[in-house]
Amino acid sequence: MERGFMSGPIERSFISGPLDNQIDQLQRYRPKSKKRALVKNFKKVMSRSFWSFSRELNSIEREHNIVAVSGSNSGNSSTITSHLSSEMSLVDENDDVGNESFGSQNLQWAQGKAGEDRVHVVISEEHGWVFVGIYDGFNGPDATDFLLNNLYSNVYKELKGLLWCDKTESCENTINSSSLSSKSLDSKERVELDKKLREKLSNMGPDGFADNTMIVNHLGVLKALSEALRKTEAAYLEIADMMLLENPVLALMGSCVLVMVMKGDDVYLMNVGDSRAVLAKKTESDSQFGKTRKDYEESLYGYEYENEHTLTSHQLTMDHSTSVKEEVRRIRNAHPDDASAVINDRVKGSLKVTRAFGAGFLKQPKWNNALLEMFRIDYVGTSPYITCSPSLCHHRLEPKDKFLILSSDGLYQYFTNEEAVAEVETFMLTFPEGDPAQHLVEEVLFRAAKKAGMDFHELLDIPQGDRRRYHDDVSIIIISFEGRIWRSSV
Known part of the structure; x- marks a missing residue:
């Protein structure tokens, strides 16, 4: 579907980097549970199809074994954008985690844009994680473009020693930090512990960790995400400060930030602003057991189904807005x-x-x-009115967790958390091969059109910039914990 949509499946040739030289490394990554196989399941989905972008996405950039799908700059984008985006490259040539790590690891990489929203998805098979960034901009695109070009590389570097290590190094410090304090061990126990640590280190997986035996420092991972965001904003403000006299509009531009890193059963979330991560979880009772497709179709087309849903919504992020x-x-x-x-x-x-x-x-x-x-505002004193201090969350996946909705706030102008989860649940049960993210975007447009007293297609005929009077930019990522991922934006 065109008219500003960016959703559905993407062909492998559009997004996949070279895989052949990584086969032996991929075989070394052997998940022990279904949840830990998510990254491989995502890879299988991507080998057939991942998602398709609208004709707005027309440039493909190949660098080091990474294939990046980038949105074309619209005519309304200021020239400042390219300056800000290019001031910090994705990989610093002089950085010790730069060329080797980004060049050798197997990444599935995609970027997209809708209005001032930016979406970034990275699937790293070598390190076994999925990264999602949703950046909801305001007053211009420069802040979101800078995030798109720089935040992931900073996250990657900050996670060194926590979720990955150079193959020539060890993560002994990380392992020790998760072990018993040496003060509580006698010399014999310490020798035995050291022996076990050496055994773990001798069986390092491709990401530098002993195969799935590592106890991760979850607090350390969350702090690393926060530090990556702090460094990214500091770099942005430093560059923008140098351009302030020439381009004072940079002082107005900003963005909300929603980041997810998922590795195995662990989901790490960081947010600034009002984008949300909403988890769909199975309830205790299973009233849907034995229902047929016809039952769900009847529910979808107007029959009573308000009390038929088996999933509940759980917001994992905190809203930072004047509504709180x-x-x-x-x-x-x-x-x-x-x-x-x-x-x-x-x-x-x-x-x-x-925030x-x-x-x-x-x-x-x-x-x-x-x-x-x-x-200008009437600035009283010198203290900041808003900050970039994020809310952080670690969630351990459970068997009852079914999918995660990551979205900018445009979705929740027309849906509550419960309604969004129910809408996705009903759609996925009725159309198991369909795209629930695109369905949610379409429902937002239907509701926006109805509120404005116009037809759905009349709303789509309005140029995207002018359409902001009727609905905010909407970017949605839905991750099923059975190994599928969907994205849609408008």
Whole structure:
């Protein structure tokens, strides 16, 4: 489907890097459970099809064994974008984790854009993880483009020693950090423990870990994600600061950030802003057992089914917006002398989200002062009004967990968490080979059109930029824990 959609399956030739020289390494990665085989299942799906982009995605860039599908720059994109994006390359030539790691690991890599939204998916078979980044931009595309070009590489580097190691090195420090304290062991026990550690290190998998025996430092992984985001924003603000006099509009640009890293049964989430990760979990009772496809079709086309769903929704991320009382209280406490810190349900009457990447005009007075007067806020004091401090979450997958919806906030302008999960559940049961992400996007458009009093196709005929008056950009990734992944954006 065209008209601005980016969804459905992508052909292997569009996205896959060379696999032949990695066969022996892939065979060394032997998951012990169904959940740990997710990355391989994703690979099988991608070998047939992954997703297709609309005609907006028309450039393919090959670098080191990585095939990147990149969105074309729209005519409305400012020239600043290319400057910001190119200031930091995806891989630093002088970085010790650069050329060797990115060049040799087997990555399935995809990028996409819809309006100011950017989506980044990386599937690394060598390290056995899936990375998803959804960047919901505002006031321009530069912040999201910078995130798209730089955040994953920083995440990758920060995860060294936690989720991966160079093959010539060991992760002994990580293993020791997860072991019993040496203070509680006598000399004999320490010798035995050292022996076991050496045995683990002698059986390192391709990612530098002893095959699935590693006890991961989950808190360390979450801190690594936060540090990667901090470094990425610091680099963005430093570059933008040098361009501020020439392009003061950079002070307005920012983005919400939602990042997921999944390795085996572990899901790590980081968010800034109001994008969400919503988990669908099986309830205790299984009232759907024995239902036929006809039963679900009847439900889909108008029969009562409100109480028939067997999945419940669990939001794993925290919203950072003025709709959350704790966030409003935090900002007002930080600015006791500013009665307008939050006014008209917005930070300084300007921004709905209370945390964001970029948006320097709400973080430093000098950024605000550089703006044209019509865009300035009344900046009181020197403390930032918003921050880029993320919420972090680690979730251990359970047999009852069925799928995960990752989405920018455009979805939740028309769906509650429960409605989104129910919609996906019903669709997947009725159309098991269908694309639930595209279905959700279409439902958003149907509801937006109905709210505006127009036909669905009338809404699609409106140019995408003008359509923002009727609905926000929507980017959705749905990950089934049976090894399938869907993406759709509008």
